[in-house]
Amino acid sequence: MSIGEKIKAKRLERGLTQKALGELAGIAEPTIRRYEAGKLNPKMETISKIANGLGVTPAELIGPEWFDLQIGAENVKSLQRAVNLHSGIIAALEEIYGAVEGKGIMGESGLECPYWIIGKASNSFILYEKDIETLVQCTKAFIPALVDRLKDTRPEAEIIQEITAELNK
Known part of the structure; x- marks a missing residue:
């Protein structure tokens, strides 16, 4: 599952619209839409903002891949x-x-x-x-x-x- 798909799934699980998530995370609704559609990949700090808006940790949002992203592929x-x-x-x-x-x-x-x-x-x-x-x-x-x-x-x-x-x- 892509990062965008994980964001969407967690957003729907929380009963939030893209607009509401954008407001909670401090990110424009169209940007949330592009992340979920896989047209744009969020940066690490953006993933943290989205996770915070969803009330979860980045690891809960992204899964084990979060740690890979944190330490970098060369350190995995x-x-x-x-x-x-x-x-x-x-x-x-x-x-x-x-x-x-x-x-x-x-x-x-x-x-x-x-x-x-x-x-x-x-x-x-x-x-x-x-x-x-x-x-x-x-x-x-x-x-x-x-x-x-x-x-x-x-x-x-x-x-x-x-x-x-x-x-x-």
């Missing part, structure tokens, strides 16, 4: 790698300690402080976001030394020949 891959590393650490903790439960505390400002309860029952403990980030950084620092000890630098053809021979036994 980097963010995905960071999320994957973070998820990997959480998965490793669950495997090692038996359980991981993610929780968060929401402040009045709307900011959330995530934390994780690690382990089961009386043997559980809490790790905070900064602790998970420390584990990610330590893991990244440790991997090169471990890989240096494990890597096989022989030519690939030789390795394939050895593995094939082993499989054929």
Whole structure:
């Protein structure tokens, strides 16, 4: 669904006309019409104004793509790698300690402080976001030394020949 279609759907869901949304967002009605028709793409600050007029966050209006737009396409891959590393650490903790439960505390400002309860029952403990980030950084620092000890630098053809021979036994 395009940004314009999402704006229109949310506007209709709220029971607003294009004129009413324009007034709430401080944007001319014809401009709202062009956004919804896909003839014009709103800038980031305009998306925020429209979301505000609709009484939602830009992320609620646009969806996950909002974050991609915020950080820029060139940074999305980097963010995905960071999320994957973070998820990997959480998965490793669950495997090692038996359980991981993610929780968060929401402040009045709307900011959330995530934390994780690690382990089961009386043997559980809490790790905070900064602790998970420390584990990610330590893991990244440790991997090169471990890989240096494990890597096989022989030519690939030789390795394939050895593995094939082993499989054929």
